[in-house]
Amino acid sequence: MQPFDYIIPKDMEEASALLAAGNGSVRALQGGTDLIIRIRGGFVRPERVIDLKGLPGMREIRTSPDGWLMIGAACSMNQVGLHPTVCERYDVLAAGANSVASYQLRNRATVGGNLCNASPAADTAPALLCLDAVVEVYGPSGARRIPVNEFFTGPGRTAMQRGEFLTSIHLPPPAGPSHGVYNKLGRTKIGDISMVSVAVNCRQAVEGPVWRIAIGAAGPTPLRAPEAEASLAQDTSPEGVARAAELTAAAARPIDDIRGSAAYRRAMVRVLSRRGIESVLAAFQAAPPASPAGGLA
Template sequence: MRAFAYHAPASLAEAVAILRREGPGGRVLAGGTDLLVQMKERGTVPRYVVSLRAVADLSHVTFQTGRGLVIGSRASLTDVITNRDVRERYPIIVESAGLVGSHQIQNLGTVGGNICNASPSADTAPPLIALGAILRLHSDQGPRELPIAEFFTGPGRTALEEGEVLAEIIVPDPQPHSGGSYERYTPRQEMDIAVASAASFVILAPDGTVSHAKIILGAVGPTPLHARAAEAMLVGKIPSGGLIEAAASAAVSDARPISDQRGSESYRRHLINVLTRRTLTRAIESARG
């Protein structure tokens, strides 16, 4: 690694003040499991690093009815995976966070970092988009909130502005008669990166029809993608095997995969069909209770 100046501010206000004062060329450090690899191997040479290590109140994972789940940007993947409220109320977050890297990586890495690194294959992104999460971003101008669906702008690119830091991820309260599921495909079971992934989240009305459907596809476009055609097909209908098949086929047309060393474009399209069908089936089963 090349040398850089290191800052470990004790508060968020101090962190954003450093970013403003020092200007471009800085990187914010949470767990470091992506940033250090980029600095060692991929030519990322920050002039300075602002570590969130010493910032108080960024490592929390709290749930409160009416306020939803709040994940501090410095909370580790393990902090999230092992949190009782997350396990009980947001199993889809546990499923996806548990797929990131190894135990060693989960003990260092953060959900916040997984989001801000903005890899198209980031496992925690599709479920959080499907759940309608909101990001609380801070700069020296104060805080602002942004739906996570609007956060990703390209591979490794986000709506974070110069001098802005992700402080919290807020996930709305779980809805009654709702269910979600996430699945990715990797050739190996552990320590791999998704060839393709899908998150499905549905809410059922009292008459059994789908009142709300979100299907988010990972690793088949420059950012996680909304399968809008598939979502529209579901709303207002009673879920059936045939409807799920049709939605899965529609999701394929929403995908924009490329061919690379992990898989060809056509293979990824096939995977999206299978993963959408499976996750949608499980989401509906869990919504029916």
């Protein structure tokens, strides 16, 4: 492996200045489960690696006074996937985090690294799209927030500018009962990168059910399926579920690669989305919302 300088910045300002100084020769590091492998393989050759894990708040999960949940960018998958608040209020994210590789890898891999790597197959991305998450980045102009649906700009690319790095992920308080599921298909039953995945979430807001469906590994970025979401808000009959699954498959933009063909991926998006919607409906039937207002159509 090509040698590099390993630097622990003393604060956010120094981290940003160090990242801004390099022109592709400086890389941020968290768990290293993507970066170190890429360095070892010679795909990236940084001269400096900036370890962000120790910066304030990066490994914390806490609820803000306004009810939003803040997840530090360097929280491990296990920290997120096993956190009581995440499991209770944002079950779709717990499912995404817990689907990553193995328990050992989840101790090291971070949710922020997963997003910043910007793989279309990143397993926490569909869940965060479903939850309308907002990410916070820090850079030369200070902190700024970006809705997660604007964060991914292409394979391996994000909306972060030079000198910026991800500091935290923010989840709005669920406005009513909420259920979500994450269905992932890999080449092996566990421990593989997604060939295709679908997250489905529904929250019972006062004004009615709010559905979210997001697709992984079937487009240049993780994708939402807004037409399917709108259709489900009107109709969750068996025919409505089948229509929403069709609309989700139509929203996918898969390619052929070593993990699967585009046609197979699109077919599996249809299957995984139908199963996901059915699971969410079954969860609401098992634990119906306390108030009849805004019941499922």
